Amino acid sequence: MPKVTIENLSAIAAEAQEKHAAYKSILLVCAGTGCVSSGSLSFRDVLQKEIDNRELSSELKVVATGCNGFCAHGPICVVQPEGIFYQHLKARHVPELIEQHFVQGKPVEHLMYRAAKGERAIPLEKDIQFFAKQQTIALRNRGRLDPEDIADAIRRGAYQGLQKVLAEGIKAEALIDLILRSGIRGRGGGGFPTGIKWQTCRQASLERKETAYVVCNGDEGDPGAFMDRSIVEADPHAVIEGMILGALAVGAQEGLVYIRKEYPLALQRLYKAIDQAREWGLLGDDLMGSGMKFDIQVHQGAGAFVCGESTALMASMEGRAGEPRAKYVHTVEYGFRNAPTVLNNVETWASIPPIVSKGAEWFAAIGVGDVSQSPWGGSSGTKVFSLVGNVCNTGLVEVPMGISLREIVYDIGGGIPNGRKLKAIQSGGPSGGCLPESQLDLAVDFDTLQEAGSMMGSGGLIVMDDRTCMVDVARYFISFLMDESCGKCTPCREGLVAVHEVLTRITEGKGRREDLDLLEDLGAAMKEGSLCGLGQSAVNPVLSTLRYFREEYEAHINDGRCPAGACKALIRYTIDTETCNGCGACVKPCPTAAITGKLKQVHIIDQEACIQCGTCLDACNFDAVRVE
Amino acid sequence: MAILVNGESYAWRQGLTIAQLIDEKKFSFPLKTVFVNGKRIPKPEHKKTILADGDEVQVLHLMSGG
Amino acid sequence: MIEVSFEDKKIEVEPGTTLVDAAKAAGVYITTLCHNEQLEPYGACRICSVEIAEGERRRVVTACNYPVHKPVTVFTKSERTLRTRRVILEMMLARWPKVKVIQNMAKLAGVEEPRFAHPDRNESENACILCGLCVRICKEGLWHNVLAFEGRGPTRKVTQPFGEISPECTGCSACADICPTGAITMVDDPNHPADPARIRKAGQVVTREMILLDHQQALMRIVGTAHLVEIMNDYDLLPVNNYKFGDHPDAEKISSPHFRKKYFTQGVPDACYLGCNMACTKAVEGFELKTGPDQGKFVVVDGPEYETLGGSSNMGIFDPEWVIEMNYYCDTYGIDTISYATAMAFVMECYEAGVLNQERTGGLELPFGAADAAIEVLHQMAEGEGFGLTVGLGIRRMKKLFAEKYDADAAFLQDIGMEAKGLEYSEYVTKESLAQQGGYGIALKGAQHDEAWLIFMDMVNKQIPSFEDKAEALHYFPMWRTWFGLNGLCKLPWNDVEPEDNGEVDEPAKVPKHVDGYCNLVAGMTGKEVKPADLILQSERVYNFQRIFNLKMGFGKREHDVIPYRSAGPVTEEEYQSRAERYDGQLKEEQGLDPAAMSLAEKVAATRQWREDRYQKLLDAVYKRRGWTADGIPTLATAKRLGLDQMEGLTELLAAHGVKE
Structure with a gap:
């Protein structure tokens, strides 16, 4: 394999492009974890076999890419150069697809996207509204390249940022200045200006004559978040290149990537990318022939949410238990092995190379606010979100900062399915909060949501419809954190147990009048007293739901009622005697055989046996099941 | 113009402090208690305690052997 | 120096000082639980949380590990401070209602009944409150790493590897000593000491000194x-x-x-x-x-x-x-x-x-x-x-x-x-310490300093100027130091790390506080109270027996207590010149001679004669103090005093060497 140098990078890219262009069509099959679990790899295998059987392999190239983003519609295949979008693909579609689209030149309409049942197909990906409103920087190569082939990454522009810095002799201070002027702030949730972080680290390293480290936080513990996973699965070289640039800025020679063990595909692709980068001279003793030394090691997490906290992460990498320490002494000065350390999130690292290639002003012009004086002045660039929950278009989106929640949920997300109403949007994971429909026009950026009692966080966005109980949502997050708390400090360890106990009682109809004040008291002590961010922000979901949905709490406590019909202890499933026509569709699916009735006669649910699972509600085609 | 240090004569000069004396005599052993004219002078005060001509200094090394 | 202000006190501290240390120096009290001066601050219990203001910025931090780098005001009684502490103690009281230290702190903080029920409520008075002191002292203090936390969140608990009693545990009981609730029980030693708690207590004193003082000493x-x-x-x-x-x-x-x-x-x-x-x-x-x-x-x-x-x-x-x-x-x-x-x-x-x-x-x-x-x-x-x-x-x-x-x-x-x-000879230059020359020369087994190490007392501190002083030291210290060998103990914990106040006691070289500690060990082991003099007597008995045994084997007399002159003074002119000023001075002060009027060879000879003579005088003084004859043989009176005369053949042996009284 060739050694990449400052001089030959463009030639290598051009050569790869030439090879790529020699194909008549490129079939980009999404192989992100979501689509893989829907069978996209076996679809890919059948596709490849069919192509080989028909001797079309010199014309048609099949590429298994990273996450395409439109996860609700997988398995997905996008055909280049046209950009035709196929969805919900199965192995049995292959012969038709090959024959019709590629042999006869007629794209297969019934495999294309439709905005709703009965509407006409939209053949091109770029015309689909889900994609139309997005702007990709961190996800610039998603669904477009083979993450296991470094030549493909180079073809799409990988390592151009590095090449520019090396070729133009851009020094560390100038590089840091560039990052500062771009205004980029950490995408892991903290929102701290990346340029300031790098600057402080570099200073500490020079003062103490101690070599710095660069670390990539890929722990991504927030439930429902998969931004970082997708970036690593789709474009691992973006992260590698970002870290090399960071290393140049702070004088690091070793980089570490911490990825949670629950991401095997991401790990596999990253290991492969690192190996290939080493073979091609992009990691090791002599990067691109410049004499620069830098290499990357990967650490796997071992199942702890708290290890996403920077000091716990570093403890874990040092072989100690993943427990945080006080941050009165910053890790940027005393971090990994007590050396100056820059820790940034996957998405932040992935965003660095284009800033270097395209310039600070380009990045600063995207987003909101004014970062010309200081990165704190605004939120520049884009942000990746994982849009999940009760929304039509669940998937991965990247949008410019400042876009409103409404646009994300409705324009990109396609609104709420099954004709239900939007109740709340949860953002920022367990550290964040819930915002009601009235707050939907708020801009999504580092600062605006915080004033409203939530936060953007690392990018998890959970859409909740009107069948969601907000008290139960709060209880769910507290329950998650209770298990994930490292347990070192009292306010978090015992506070979460206390808050959980109170919320559980409330959802069981055993709430007391004093409970709301108690929750606020406990929350305040946890916020002020906890050792790390986990405990300090643990009550945010409780506090934000109390702020916007207090009447729901009061209904549980005062009336013993769950307005959303979700809290099992407070609801009953009944069959409406006027609507039920005795079809019996609900009988068999009931897991506890709680429903009895003769054919064509009104059926009845035995309340003792009923476990409120809701299966009968789903089974009934006549809307006869009521939740009260 | 001399002081006694552990019974031995040592040249005194204006402004000589306990800390300087210890340094000059190469009394590097860490465990020492210093008495000046029978009064114990704690370590934090060694830098600022100035010795007078004729002082009797006892630098007791608390070393009981290897 | 940076100013730290409390409600009604101010103090200036070095940058990096923690708030708790600043408070201590200022005489202000801040409640702590998991903090201990022997260990690095841990910041786990959070009871020491205080509200502070640095310029405009106000926030709550833990006093035990917050470093002062800017002028800061500490509000030990503000609403935020008190509320944080109160609720934390409420949480702890809900889980561990009977633990005294929690009850006391909770009372002081104004906590009455907790407002919620804790699912893991523990009624024991000696419940483990997860403060981590035991884990930290085992790890940081003793480096044994036998105790650690296991489990996360509500399941967190202190354990030993694999949940078994670890063979690496030395039973030092530092953990039991530092535990604020009595949650740790020590299992008795299988050789059945009379009073194991007393032994442990004596050991804990040493452990604490090791942790706090060794790195300064x-x-x-x-x-x-x-x-x-x-x-x-x-x-x-x-x-x-x-x-x-x-x-x-x-x-x-x-x-x-x-x-x-x-x-x-x-x-x-x-x-x-x-x-x-x-x-x-x-x-x-x-x-x-x-x-x-x-x-x-x-x-x-x-x-x-x-x-x-x-x-x-x-x-x-x-x-x-x-x-x-x-x-x-x-x-x-x-x-x-x-x-x-x-x-x-x-x-x-x-x-x-x-x-x-x-x-x-x-x-x-x-x-x-x-x-x-x-x-x-x-x-x-x-x-x-x-x-x-x-x-x-x-x-x-x-x-x-x-x-x-x-x-x-x-x-x-x-x-x-x-x-x-x-x-x-072992590796110390004894030329300027007559006492140590005796220490080496008289030692029973040869030139080893196990018996006496008097160089600093003698040469540096000048605490034993006369022959009698030296002889006294050459009695006490060999007896005391060989006591360790009789008991299978190492003497280094006795003297290499000393209590902070040892410089102020009457006979610092004896490290009396530690000697008392050994008396406690003996009493704890045997059930018999002993005083330091008793331990010396134990040694004296064995030591004199050994001397008499040497005699039996053809050694054990004055003629055998000889030393090579290199250990007492300069053999060659080269050596004399390397310390000429000192030796010349000694010729003058000690012998009243005029070095200026003497040749180098004369000075070497005069120094030699003087020193060899002094060594002999030292032997005289030592033998006398030890109750030995001028020929270095224990007298019959001494043998009787020590009960050695009861040994078969001993008095006959002495008599054969002319010792009859």
Whole structure:
């Protein structure tokens, strides 16, 4: 394999492009974890076999890419150069697809996207509204390249940022200045200006004559978040290149990537990318022939949410238990092995190379606010979100900062399915909060949501419809954190147990009048007293739901009622005697055989046996099941 | 113009402090208690305690052997 | 200095000082629980949370580990401070309602009944409250790492590996001592001491001193006895070139900071016996051997200790890696490093004086500093071949051999052959300490300082000026120091780390607080109360028996308590000149002579005569104090006092040597 140098990078890219262009069509099959679990790899295998059987392999190239983003519609295949979008693909579609689209030149309409049942197909990906409103920087190569082939990454522009810095002799201070002027702030949730972080680290390293480290936080513990996973699965070289640039800025020679063990595909692709980068001279003793030394090691997490906290992460990498320490002494000065350390999130690292290639002003012009004086002045660039929950278009989106929640949920997300109403949007994971429909026009950026009692966080966005109980949502997050708390400090360890106990009682109809004040008291002590961010922000979901949905709490406590019909202890499933026509569709699916009735006669649910699972509600085609 | 240090004569000069004396005599052993004219002078005060001509200094090394 | 303000007090502190330390200095009280002066602040209980203001910024931080870098105001009584503490204590009270320390703190904070029920409520008075003090003292304080936390969140608990009682646990009970709730129980020792709690308590005193004081004192836990190299060098006591000199500019190369930085493994307790809380043995790991049968192997080397390093400087060798290798091979061959080094130093001086040459050494060039040749001798010694076989005879036999075989000047060899009673001298220059000359010369087994180490008391502190003073010291200390050997204990915890106030007691050299500690150990073990004088008596009995036994074996008299003159004064003119000012001064002050009017040879001779005479006078004083005859034999009265006269044949033996009373 060739050694990449400052001089030959463009030639290598051009050569790869030439090879790529020699194909008549490129079939980009999404192989992100979501689509893989829907069978996209076996679809890919059948596709490849069919192509080989028909001797079309010199014309048609099949590429298994990273996450395409439109996860609700997988398995997905996008055909280049046209950009035709196929969805919900199965192995049995292959012969038709090959024959019709590629042999006869007629794209297969019934495999294309439709905005709703009965509407006409939209053949091109770029015309689909889900994609139309997005702007990709961190996800610039998603669904477009083979993450296991470094030549493909180079073809799409990988390592151009590095090449520019090396070729133009851009020094560390100038590089840091560039990052500062771009205004980029950490995408892991903290929102701290990346340029300031790098600057402080570099200073500490020079003062103490101690070599710095660069670390990539890929722990991504927030439930429902998969931004970082997708970036690593789709474009691992973006992260590698970002870290090399960071290393140049702070004088690091070793980089570490911490990825949670629950991401095997991401790990596999990253290991492969690192190996290939080493073979091609992009990691090791002599990067691109410049004499620069830098290499990357990967650490796997071992199942702890708290290890996403920077000091716990570093403890874990040092072989100690993943427990945080006080941050009165910053890790940027005393971090990994007590050396100056820059820790940034996957998405932040992935965003660095284009800033270097395209310039600070380009990045600063995207987003909101004014970062010309200081990165704190605004939120520049884009942000990746994982849009999940009760929304039509669940998937991965990247949008410019400042876009409103409404646009994300409705324009990109396609609104709420099954004709239900939007109740709340949860953002920022367990550290964040819930915002009601009235707050939907708020801009999504580092600062605006915080004033409203939530936060953007690392990018998890959970859409909740009107069948969601907000008290139960709060209880769910507290329950998650209770298990994930490292347990070192009292306010978090015992506070979460206390808050959980109170919320559980409330959802069981055993709430007391004093409970709301108690929750606020406990929350305040946890916020002020906890050792790390986990405990300090643990009550945010409780506090934000109390702020916007207090009447729901009061209904549980005062009336013993769950307005959303979700809290099992407070609801009953009944069959409406006027609507039920005795079809019996609900009988068999009931897991506890709680429903009895003769054919064509009104059926009845035995309340003792009923476990409120809701299966009968789903089974009934006549809307006869009521939740009260 | 001399002081006694552990019974031995040592040249005194204006402004000589306990800390300087210890340094000059190469009394590097860490465990020492210093008495000046029978009064114990704690370590934090060694830098600022100035010795007078004729002082009797006892630098007791608390070393009981290897 | 940075200003820290409290409600009604202000104080200036060094940057980096924690708020808790600033408060302590200012006389302000901040409640803590998981904080302890022996350990790094942990920040887990959060009870010390206080609201602070630095300029505009106000927030709540933990006082135990918040470092002061800017002027700060601390609100120990503000609403935020009090509320945070109150709710935290409410949480703890809900879980551990019967634990006294929680009850007390909760009461002070104004907590009544907790407002919620804790699912893991524990009614025990001795419940573990997860403060982590036991884990931290085991890890940071003792480096044993036997205790750790297991589980996350509500399932967190303190445990030992695999949930079993760890064989690595030495039973030091530091954990039980530091636990605020009594959650830890110690299991009794299988050899059934009379009062185990008393033993543990005595041990805890030592443990605490080790943790708090060792790193300010001797650094025993960090570099072991190697810390003495630089000290001995500073005080002109480090043997160089067969005890000719007491310091050397290259001594710095084998001083302890080098070993600490580059060679010694840190943070691992390496105790000679299970339970020693000093654990001062140091080792070098992964060392590649350059010579000998194990050449090329990577080994663990146990050391070097001071004596090995001092032995190396005695040979004029200042190469740290050479010392490590020599240490390894001596250990492997079963050869004492001191005997080897001092014997080699003698050999090297003989070589430089022409007594030995390459022909006689089988081709080896052996001046001072000949490192390669020296280690070759070691290998030969172990193989039993070549010149090594000769050196392996030891100094006493080599003196005889060289005088006979090479017609060397026997008197010169006697002067420079540093052995007493056949045992090679250990590595201290005793020229300026008469007391220590006696310490070496009179010692029962030969020139070893196990019995007495009086150099500082004598030479530096000048605490024992008269013969009687020296004799008293040469009674007490050998008796006290050999008591350790009788009980299988190491004496280093007695004297190498001393209580902070030891400089203010009456007889600091005795370290009386520690002596009392040993009395507690004996009482705890046997159930019998003892005083320090009782322990001395125990030793005296054995010591005198040993002296009489020596007598029986043909030794044990004054004529055997001889020392080579090199240990008492300058043998050669070169040595005299190296300390000319001091020796000239002594001629004047002690003997009333005028050095200016004397030739160098005359001065050497006069000094010698004076010192040899003083040694004899010392023997007189020591024998008298010990209750021995002028010939150095225990009197019958002494034997009776110690109950030794009951031993069969003992009085007859004494009588045979003219001792009848």
